Amino acid sequence: MRYPKRIGLLATAVMLVATTVVACGGDEGASTSSPKAPADIPELTKDPLTLSFIWFDWPPAKALEAFANAEYTKERSNVTVKVNVVPNANWHDAMFTQFAARKTDFDIPILDSQHIGEAVTNGNILDITDFVKKNIDVNAYNPYLLAAYGQFPQAETGKRDENASLYGLPLLGDTWTMIYRKDLIGDTPPATWDEMIAAAQKCQTENPGVSGLAFHQANGSDAAAVTYNTVNGVYGGNLWDSKARKIEGVINDAAGQEAMDVLVNKMKPLTAAGSGNWFIDEVNAAVAQGKACIAFNWIAASGGLLDPEQSTLGKTREEILGKLGFATLPKQKTDLVPLGGMGMHVSAYSSPEKQAEALNFMKWFEQADIQKKWAAAGGVPARTDALSSPEFLNAGPFNKVYADSVSRMRDMWNVPEYARLIDIENTNVNAALNGAKDPKTALNDIAKEQQGVLDSAGKKGGGGL
Amino acid sequence: MSDPVSLTDQPVQEASTTPPAPGRSRHLSDRLLTVAFISPALLLLLAMSVFPLLWALYLSFTDYSATRGGPATFVWFENFTAILTSAQVHLRAFTTLLYVVGAVTLQTVLGFSIAYLISRRVRGRGVLTTLFLVPMMLSPVVVGLFWRFMLDAQFGVINSMLGSIGLGQVEWLTKQNTALISLIVVDTWQWTPFIMLIALAGLTAVPKYLYEAASIDRASEWFRFRTITLPLVWPLLLIAVLFRAIEAFRLFDLVYILTSGGPGVSTETLSFHVYKVAFLGFNTGTASAYGILMVLIVIVLAQLYMRYLNKLKED
Numbered sequence: 001m002r003y004p005k006r007i008g009l010l011a012t013a014v015m016l017v018a019t020t021v022v023a024c025g026g027d028e029g030a031s032t033s034s035p036k037a038p039a040d041i042p043e044l045t046k047d048p049l050t051l052s053f054i055w056f057d058w059p060p061a062k063a064l065e066a067f068a069n070a071e072y073t074k075e076r077s078n079v080t081v082k083v084n085v086v087p088n089a090n091w092h093d094a095m096f097t098q099f100a101a102r103k104t105d106f107d108i109p110i111l112d113s114q115h116i117g118e119a120v121t122n123g124n125i126l127d128i129t130d131f132v133k134k135n136i137d138v139n140a141y142n143p144y145l146l147a148a149y150g151q152f153p154q155a156e157t158g159k160r161d162e163n164a165s166l167y168g169l170p171l172l173g174d175t176w177t178m179i180y181r182k183d184l185i186g187d188t189p190p191a192t193w194d195e196m197i198a199a200a201q202k203c204q205t206e207n208p209g210v211s212g213l214a215f216h217q218a219n220g221s222d223a224a225a226v227t228y229n230t231v232n233g234v235y236g237g238n239l240w241d242s243k244a245r246k247i248e249g250v251i252n253d254a255a256g257q258e259a260m261d262v263l264v265n266k267m268k269p270l271t272a273a274g275s276g277n278w279f280i281d282e283v284n285a286a287v288a289q290g291k292a293c294i295a296f297n298w299i300a301a302s303g304g305l306l307d308p309e310q311s312t313l314g315k316t317r318e319e320i321l322g323k324l325g326f327a328t329l330p331k332q333k334t335d336l337v338p339l340g341g342m343g344m345h346v347s348a349y350s351s352p353e354k355q356a357e358a359l360n361f362m363k364w365f366e367q368a369d370i371q372k373k374w375a376a377a378g379g380v381p382a383r384t385d386a387l388s389s390p391e392f393l394n395a396g397p398f399n400k401v402y403a404d405s406v407s408r409m410r411d412m413w414n415v416p417e418y419a420r421l422i423d424i425e426n427t428n429v430n431a432a433l434n435g436a437k438d439p440k441t442a443l444n445d446i447a448k449e450q451q452g453v454l455d456s457a458g459k460k461g462g463g464g465l
Numbered sequence: 466m467s468d469p470v471s472l473t474d475q476p477v478q479e480a481s482t483t484p485p486a487p488g489r490s491r492h493l494s495d496r497l498l499t500v501a502f503i504s505p506a507l508l509l510l511l512a513m514s515v516f517p518l519l520w521a522l523y524l525s526f527t528d529y530s531a532t533r534g535g536p537a538t539f540v541w542f543e544n545f546t547a548i549l550t551s552a553q554v555h556l557r558a559f560t561t562l563l564y565v566v567g568a569v570t571l572q573t574v575l576g577f578s579i580a581y582l583i584s585r586r587v588r589g590r591g592v593l594t595t596l597f598l599v600p601m602m603l604s605p606v607v608v609g610l611f612w613r614f615m616l617d618a619q620f621g622v623i624n625s626m627l628g629s630i631g632l633g634q635v636e637w638l639t640k641q642n643t644a645l646i647s648l649i650v651v652d653t654w655q656w657t658p659f660i661m662l663i664a665l666a667g668l669t670a671v672p673k674y675l676y677e678a679a680s681i682d683r684a685s686e687w688f689r690f691r692t693i694t695l696p697l698v699w700p701l702l703l704i705a706v707l708f709r710a711i712e713a714f715r716l717f718d719l720v721y722i723l724t725s726g727g728p729g730v731s732t733e734t735l736s737f738h739v740y741k742v743a744f745l746g747f748n749t750g751t752a753s754a755y756g757i758l759m760v761l762i763v764i765v766l767a768q769l770y771m772r773y774l775n776k777l778k779e780d
Contacts (some may be wrong), residue, residue, distance in 0.1 A: 089725070093744045100531035100747060122532045219727040274618020276639030276728060291619070419745040431729025436641040442729075453746075463528065464741075464748030465551045 034123050034167060035348050039130035041363065042356040050080045051357050054095055054106035055342075057085035058280070060172055060300045063378040071373060072364060079357060088279070089220040092419055099124040099349075107350040107358045110171055110342045112222075113148045113411055114418040120152045120167050121416040125345040126355065128362075129165045135363045136169065142406050145170055145382045149343030154242070154414035167345055169362050170382030172300055174340030175409060176230060177401045179287055179295040179302065182325045184210070189327035193234050193262070196294060196330045200270045203293035212270030214292035218279040219430035222422050225412075226338050227296075228263060228429040233336030233410050234329070235259040240413060240450075248451040252443045255333070264432050264439040276434040287324070288312065298340050299398045300380055302326070306397075326398040328405050339409040341380065375399070417453050420464070424449045525754035532747040544754035554755075556730065557738040560645070564734060565713040567649040568656075573706055575653065576660025581694075583661070584668040594665065601658040609722030612651045613638070616723075641731045644724050648732055651719055656709060663705035667698035700777055707770055711763055735759055 055061040061083050068081035084106060086094040092115060098104040099122060111119055119125045128150075132138065138146060143160035150168035151160060178196070180189050184203050190196035200212030216223040229239060237255035240247045250256075272291065275282070280301045286292040288304070288311040304310050305324060306317050314320035329337045344365070346358045364370060371381040375392035380402055386392055387403045413421055425446050432442035456463060493501075525544055529537035548554050583593055600608070615622050616637040624634050637647045671694060679689045717736040720726055726733035733741075739759070743752035 096532055096747065097744065102534075118532070122534065124532070218725065219729070220725040272619050273634050274624075274636040274639050276636065277725070285620075417746070423741060423745050427727065427730050430727050431731070434636075434639045434641070434728035436727075436729040436731050463530075464743075464746040464751045465547055465553055 034120050034125055034127040034165075037126040037128045037131045037346060037355065037359060039134040041131075041135070041359045042352065044076070044356055044360055045353045046078060048078050048080070049353065049357055050082050051108065051354065051361060052106045053081070053083040053108045053110055053344075054104075055083055055085055055110040056088040056091040058088070058301055059303055060379060061085045064171075067374060067377040067379065068361070071370065072361060075364060076357075076360070081361075091221070095119075096124075096419075099347075102349055104347045104349045107347055107354040108344050108361070109347055111168065111345050112342055113339065114414050114422070116150070116152050116167055116343070116345075117154070117414045118416045118418060119345065120165075124348055125167050126348055127165050127167060128169070128346065128359070131359055132166045132169070135359075136366055140366075140368065140383045140385060141170070142382070142384055142387075144409065145173060145406065148339055148409070148411050149341065149382070150345075152414065154411070168343035169366055170341070171344045171365075172341045173380040173382045173387075173402060173406070174298050174300045174342075175337045175402060175405045176226075176296050176329055176340070177299045177302060177398045178327045178329055179297060179305065180325045180327065181210075181290075181293050181323055183323045184293050187325065189325060190294075190330050193231075193330045193332035197262075197266050197270070200267075200294045204270055207293065210291055210293055211272040211275075211286070212293050213267055214271060214275065214278065214283045214286040214295035215267070216279050216283065216296070217268075217271070217275060217430060217433045218277045218282075219426050221279065222412075222426060223279045224429040224433060225422050225425035228260065228425065229410075229412060230296075230329070230336075230338045231263045231267075232256055232259040233338070234332045234334060235262065236333035242413070245454050246451070247454060248447045250447070251450070252447040256443060257440060260429075260432065260439045260443045263429075268433050276430065296329070299402050300340070302398050303378060303396060321397060326401050328401050328408070335408045336410045337405045337408045339411040341382075415454075417457060420453050421450050424453065521753040522757055524750050525757045527750045529750045529753075530747045531749045537750065540750065544751045545758065547751065548755050548758060553730075554735075554738065557733050557735050560732065561714060561716070561734045561736075563645060564649060564652075564716060565710055567645075568652045568713050569706055569709050571649060571653045572657045572660050572709060573702065576657045576705070577664045577698075577702060579657065580661045580664035580668055584665060594662070597661055598658045600655045601662075603655065605655065605718040606722055608651065608655050609719045612647075612654075613723050616647055638724050639728055641728055644728060644732045648716075648719055648723060651723065652713065652716070656712070660702070660705045660709060664698060664702055667701035668694065671697045700774060703770075703774055703777070707767060707774075711767065714763060715759070 053061075053064070055064070065081060065083040068083075072081060073079060091112075095104075095106075095109050095111070095115070096118065098106070099119065109119070109125065111125070116125075120127075132150075146166075146169075147154075147160035147164075149170040150166040151164045152167055153161075153164060178189060180199075181203070184207055185199045190199045197213075204210065204212035216227050218224060232239065232251070232255070235255050235258050237253065237259050238250050241250050271278075272286065275286075278286075280297060283292075283295050283297050284301065284304060287295045287297075290312050306320055308315050308317065308320065311320050313323045329335075344358075344362055346355055346362075350358065365374070366383070368383060368385050371383045371386035372389045372391040375381045375386050375389065376395055378395065380399070381387060381392060387406065392399050393403065412418070415421070428437065428442040428446045428449075431437035432439045437445070524537065526539055526541055527537035528540050528544075579597060583590055583597075586593070614620070616624075618624055618634055618636045618639065621637075623637065627633070627635065635643060637643050675693045676689060679693060684692075715736045716734050717740060720732055720734055720737045721740075724732045726737050735755075736759070739752055739755045742748050742755060
C-alpha cells in the first residue's frame, strides 16, 4: 500500500510550505518608515488595561513603576503600569528582537537616545510629531533635551530642529556626576581634569587601599565607550563629522589621541586592579565601601550611595553626606559632559487601545506638576520648570549637578548603525584600558572600523562583520 | 492472540494484513495508525528544527535583515566569501580553537584520571560519582555568575585566598593572558564530570579476567594500564571527547557572563561573534551564513573523527 507514504510526504511538504508562508507573512506590512500617531488622543478604553514599559534593571525603573501606579491611576483607575526590566547588556537586544518579530509585549519602549535612529529607520516606533504639536508645550523644555530624546535625525549642534520629526518625549534626564570623598580630598571639588587627576593621585598615595579613581571600563553596553567619549569631549575632541559622515581622522585627531593618552596612561593607573570590567554597580560598590577617592557615575544610578544599609561610609544619610560630595564634571579644554537618560516612545506593534493609552500617559507625564512629583519620587525630569523646582533640587544632593550640567551635554551618534559603532568603540577602549591594545592603535582601529561601518551602509552581503 | 514467534518472524509489510482490533475503523490500517502516531512528533521536528535550518540556509544567500524587513535580495555567496576572508572571523576562530583544545584536553586528562581513581575504589564509589556530577547539573549561566564573583579581582574569594597565603592579586577576567585561561578553568570545572562519567562506564566494562591474567603474568601496574585499560576505554573516551569538542566549539554562555568577550575581543568565540553580527547590527543574512558555516565545520570534522573511530574499531 503506497498512499500512506505519499500522505506522509505530502504532509511534510504542506508543513514546510505552511511554515514558509507563515514566516514570509511576517514581513507583510513591514515598513521602513515610522507610522504616524494621531494628533488627538483617541477614545480611551474603560476596560482593565496593563500599560507595559521595557527598560533595563536599575533603580529608576522601580521608581517609575511605583510612581506611575500611585499617580497615573488617580486619573485612569482601570490602568496598571508594568515596567518590565532586562539586564542592561540585553536592553537593546530585548527591544529590537521583538521589533524584528513585529510583535511586542511592551507598549512604551524606553529607548536610549542613540537607539532612536535604528527604531525610526525600521518603522518600529510611532512618529508623534503631530501629537506633540497639539498636546505638549515644547517651549517648557531645554530644546536640546527635547531633541535628544525624541528627534530624528539627531540634533547635532545641541539645538533642536523645528522641522525634524519627533518620535519620543523625555522620561529621565541624566548625566555623569563626579563623586568625591570630602574627607580625603577636601570640600572643594577639582575644577579641571588635570586637577582631578592630581587630587586622585595624591589621595591614592596618602590612603593605602583606596584607589584614586573609579569609572566605567567594561566592554558590555556602552560602558567604556562613554568614558572615552567623555574624556574626548573634555579634551576638545569630536566623535565624528556628522555632515560628511566622517569618523576616520576626526575621532583619532590630535585631541582624540590626547584624550586616549590621558585615559589610559594617567587615569587607568589610578584605578583598582581588576577594575577593567567595572560598570555602574561596581563603581557604586567601590564608592560605598570607601575604596575610591573620586568616581564617575550616572546621576540616576547614584541614589543608593546615600543608603546607610549599602554603605560603609556612615550609619546615617547625613553621615555619608559628610564624606561624599557630588559635583559637575571638571572642565579642561571644553566643559562638555555626556548626555544620558532616555525617552518614552510608542511601539508601532501595540494594539490601538494601548497606543492611545500610551499617548495619554505621555501627555499626563509631561505636565508641570507631574514632572515635579516625578522629581520628588526620585526621577530626573526634563522640563525646565521642574529642573529648577525645589522638589527636584532638594530630592538629592546630585540633582543640582544635573541642573547645572544641562547646558554642557553632548550625545553620541544617533544613527541606525549605532549598536555596531558603540560595540567597536567599547571593545577597543576596553582593550586599551586592560593592556590588550596599545592606546594609539586602539583609537586608530576605532576610527577605521567605525568608518567602515558607516561606509558599508547599504552594501550587499557580508554586512555586520 | 497470535503466536509471538510468528509475529517477530513476519516481515513488517505483512503486519498490516492483520485485521483491525475490535472497535477500530476498518479504514485505519496499522500503517495509517503508525503515521498518525508519528506525525505530531515529525511535524514538530519539521517546524522547530528542519524548517529553521532550511530557512537559515535560504537567508544565508541573501542580505536580509530581521529589523529592517523588506524583501530579501539574493547576494549568493557574498556572505560566505566575506566571512571566510574576514580577519575578524579568523581571530575568533583562533580563539575558539585555543579554547576547544585547552578545555577538552584538560577535561579529558582530569576526567579520565578521576574516573580511574574512582574505579579503583570499592567503598563510596556511588557517593563520590554523584558528588562529582553536581557541577554538570547546573545551568552554565548560574555557573558563570558565581565564578564571576569568585574570580573578581577586588572582592572575589579566589584572590582573597591567594592573598591569605601571601600571593598577589590576579586579574583573572580582565587581562588578555588570564581571561581565556579563566574560561577554560570554569568550563573544565563544569564539564570534567561528563568525561569522568563516560570514562567510568568504560573502565567498569573492562573484563576483570584480563587483569587477573595480567597479574598471573606478574605484569606491572603501568603495563596493565597501557595494554589493557587504555586500549579498551580509548574508543569510549574519544566519543566523549567528540561530544565535548562540539559543545566547546559553540561556547557562548560562559563568555557572555564572565568576560563579554573581553578584554577587547580577546575571548570572543565564534558563537559570541555570530551573536553580535545577528543582534547588534541585525545582519540576519550574514549571521545565517556564519551559523551555516559553523554547522558545516562541525559536521565535516565530526565525520572525519567518526571515520577514525570506525577505523580504530575495525583495527
